[in-house]
Amino acid sequence: MTDRDVMQYDVVIVGAGPAGLACAIRLRQRNADLSVCVLEKASEVGQHSLSGAVIEPGPLEALLPDWLDNPPEICVPAGRDRFEFLTAKRSIRMPTPPQMHNNGNYVISLGGLCRRLAERAEALEVDVFAGFAADDALFDDDGKVIGVRTGDMGIERDGSPGPNYAAGVDIHARHTILAEGCRGSISKRLIAHYGLDQDRSPQTYGIGFKELWQLPEGRAEAGLIKHTIGWPLPRDVYGGSFLYHLDQDRVYVGFVCGLDYPDPLFSPFEAFQQYKHHPSVHALLEGGEIISAGTRALIEGGLQSLPRLEMPGAMLIGDAAGTLNVPKIKGVHMAIRCGSDAADFIADNDTSAGFDAYFRANAGGRELRKVRNIRPGFKAGLWAGLANAALETVAFGKTPWTLDNHADWSSLDKLDERDDNGPEKVARDLPPRDRLASVYHAAIHHEENQPVHLKVRDTSICATRCAVEYDNPCTRFCPAGVYEMVDDGEGGKRLQINAANCLHCKVCDIKDPYEIIDWVTPEGGSGPNYQNL
Amino acid sequence: MKILVCAKRVIDYNVKVQINREGDGVVTDGVKMSINPFDEIAIEEALRIRDRGEADEVVVASIGPGSAQQQLRTALAMGADRAILIETDAAIQPLGAARIFMQLVETEQPGLVLMGKQAIDDDSNQTGQMLAALWHKPQATFVSKLELADGKATATREVDAGLETIEVDLPAVVTTDLRLNEPRFVKMPDIMKAKRKPLETTALAELDVDLGPQLAVANYSPPPQRQAGVMVESVDELVAALRDKGVI
Amino acid sequence: MAEVLLVAEHAGGKLNPSTAKSVTCAAAIGTVTVAVFTDSDDGVASAAAQLDGVSKVLLVESAQNAQALAAVLAPQVVALASNYTHVLAPSTTFGKDLLPRVAARLGVPQVSDIMTVKSERQFGRPIYAGNVLVEVTVPDDVTVVGTVRTASFSAAATGDTAAIEKTSVDADIPDHTRYVGLESHGGERPDLQSANRVVSGGRGVGSAENFALIYNLADKLGAAAGASRAAVDAGFVPNDMQVGQTGKIIAPDLYIAIGISGAIQHITGIKDAGTIVAINKDADAPIFAVADIGLAGDLFEIVPQLEQALDS
């Protein structure tokens, strides 16, 4: 193989999300002598970013007091809050839970925010490399992280170098910061390698869908923020919808459900599409057009699942660690805060050692502590969860106990253990017709000749054990139709992986019941091209 | 010999374009922009020619907004030696573009001009031919193979009937088709090097070019959706329907 | 009244079908004169004269016109253009190569790929690979130069007999461009990208061996053979046969989709096809929502029957 180029930085940051970019900006604000680079697997910063997103501006304001002078493409001050419980036909107004009040917040596109942050970082002479995925961490002989290797480009399907092969580079840095967001591929390996999650509850996750719609004139009420729970989710699925009204008759419509759902036949994508056909939502969307759509996993374990944030030579920040505030479904301000904290810590101490305690003692850690018991309370079902949530909120999280989380991969019931199939489905007429039509709105691109980046360690159980036990849930939890069971030409079935459909949501890596799917980074620049999600 | 490559910043080809609410343009907010893919092929070809020792300098020029510097930096990172941005926020039509490039040709005196056969935004497929005409030099369009020797270029063109080969005297304008080459990946160290390569920006107004008569472009609309036609019940009906439509 | 000069495309003594289609467009604008540039009058001029809507054919015979080279033809077209309000050519590689060179010399803009004629100076044309249509208007005082998107116009009928006028032009013809040769598309089957007819198979075809059904039908129709991504990924066919978003984007007059469900990524590749025929056993398959003619049923029964029926 070719000689690898080596590049040297003081700090290498993996992932140009709010955490990574805030960290880069803060590092240069604190110490203009530090050389900093940020790697982003999307072809441009923001193209893989997907969030609600109603953000709490506090940490952003602290970092960049003038951020509103050049706001993200979508930036609408939050208006009225509504919280509703849905039945198949009706919506019942409920008091908005205190964590869901949004006075002073903004509805933004995360892609837009990340683009603005990247511009600011570049103005501070941070090298932002979009289109380059960090493939793996590099270690020295003492087992300390010394940087990352970027993925090779131009590899053929069979793994051999193609005519345009370009070897990845090794980036050596005194500090490696993992800001890969939820279920980062390197973060996952490092957490296991250093046992950073020892003595913690298992991490738990959700799947989040989002569409940006252009509606006929006069329909949207800019700033209106609506959340629902209830229909069409079965009682044993934690989740609900969000509907954020933007300017110019645009709305964000989205849906989140916990990946600890037990029914192997449950399809999160279908639940989202069902929700859009609730009479109250259907009337809003009818006649509109989807501009962009996508899916991303969310990290929901909170404090009890938060791994140790430090290891020799490296740190985890933002959702790569799991700093999202679940009851609020807000992670952007936490990611920015955590990224800024990491930068301050490096600027002051020039080491990762001690960062974990530093973060936990800071505002971010305190915020997570307050809400730690709300999400696990929903394991007992919706109503118990709501009651628990009310209790925890009134007590400001000062209840003496901490509830445990359960690993999502282990939460599926076997087919023969189930009799409830959830609410009856309604006929659909709004776009997208199916997952492939939805993927179309993600403007996705993968060089089709590259090796499959979804590594299934043992495909022999797909047609045998998995088919019997769970009826191949990958064909349902994947929002992009990556996994298909097709005829193997010999009267049986085999797994077909349509890697080029992949939205990089990482749900398969999380939910597969045998824990045998590994999501690894495809060729840099591949993946969705979200427009303002 | 110097090669001048013309490259345009366009909406990335993976993006599903959206017409704006006014119907007088398309949405560009938050939309990914790229080098026009055919121009990227032109850049690659120029670099390969230079790296074979058949040219000594590759200059990439673009007409567009200040943000087109980003695409020019990419061209520099691919390996171009120098870049020129003629900066304007106006949408420049092919005749205007050809006249602007003609001015660059006069100052740069390239032995070969390469550009994409068309830009994937307005799909005009005119600029290269127009430049060749204004320059009174030969053109080779839709080129899928290019060889240079003895002051001449032998070009294989992808024409409707097959592959046509022509020979032209240099200097000439060559426009590239998809199969000419596959552009290289940009390497990270080269991105760093590109930051230090010369990128010269000139405001269009400073050039004093008459852009010529302009087409008025209006009424952006989506193409009509295909509708479901008839369902037939048998092969015989199918054949009859095909004959009816005159397609067999 | 508009006076349109249409440059004929021809080769080997045959008028290219694109010319007859362009005549239909030209006739919607004004009086049509067809210019035939050739080295010997081999019947092309009289073929052009028979097209309905043509009022005159100009025959420009000269040894230099043996091959259609833009650099050679452009000055001649420019010389003729002064007598006309419009200069058109088909939007084929021939017309696309030639006309911008003419427009630049005339100092006028060009309208590429005219799809519709709204008035003498206003036209509809596609941009963004046909995903957006726009109306363009040419300013009043300049010659209108445009190429005609042939798929948008039907061929002019024949039967007329317009006058053929031999003429010579006074133009400075460069010798910097030389024709070397043409290699026609090889192989028994036409090239997928440019074929007028395409038969494609999907995952429903089931195996590489079964694809013989597709090839046989294609050969019967003189069609190219294509496939869906699922068929490519399953290893039934090589990936250069893939039609769709990441494969080839094609616009044949006839497209027959067999055992293809009609995912949007596939449809994107054929949205400009003339007639789409779908054969699929699932009557609810999305392909039927875009097919002009649909037949629900088992392809293994239908395709052999269809082949037979085509014989009779």
Ligand SMILES: Cc1cc2nc3c(=O)[nH]c(=O)nc-3n(C[C@H](O)[C@H](O)[C@H](O)COP(=O)(O)OP(=O)(O)OC[C@H]3O[C@@H](n4cnc5c(N)ncnc54)[C@H](O)[C@@H]3O)c2cc1C
């Ligand atoms: C549906 C949904 C709704 C949400 N709603 C809200 C909301 O309303 N308010 C709110 O505050 N938060 C919300 N969140 C949460 C919020 O989006 C996240 O908490 C936040 O984005 C985390 O920021 P981050 O920088 O840690 O990670 P991310 O934003 O995920 O960014 C990580 C970046 O790293 C890149 N990357 C990953 N791996 C690699 C690699 N190996 N090499 C190179 N690049 C890599 C990714 O492409 C990505 O750009 C929501 C999330 C979802 C999914």
Ligand SMILES: Cc1cc2nc3c(=O)[nH]c(=O)nc-3n(C[C@H](O)[C@H](O)[C@H](O)COP(=O)(O)OP(=O)(O)OC[C@H]3O[C@@H](n4cnc5c(N)ncnc54)[C@H](O)[C@@H]3O)c2cc1C
């Ligand atoms: C980013 C991206 C790019 C893509 N690019 C492309 C592309 O370029 N081209 C492309 O084609 N796809 C592309 N796809 C894939 C596309 O979404 C579909 O998965 C694919 O087109 C499906 O192929 P198919 O219709 O052959 O297979 P299927 O969807 O499996 O359909 C097979 C069909 O055959 C029918 N059938 C089965 N047996 C019979 C029988 N005996 N008789 C009659 N009918 C039968 C079935 O009813 C079914 O409708 C892309 C997807 C993505 C996400």
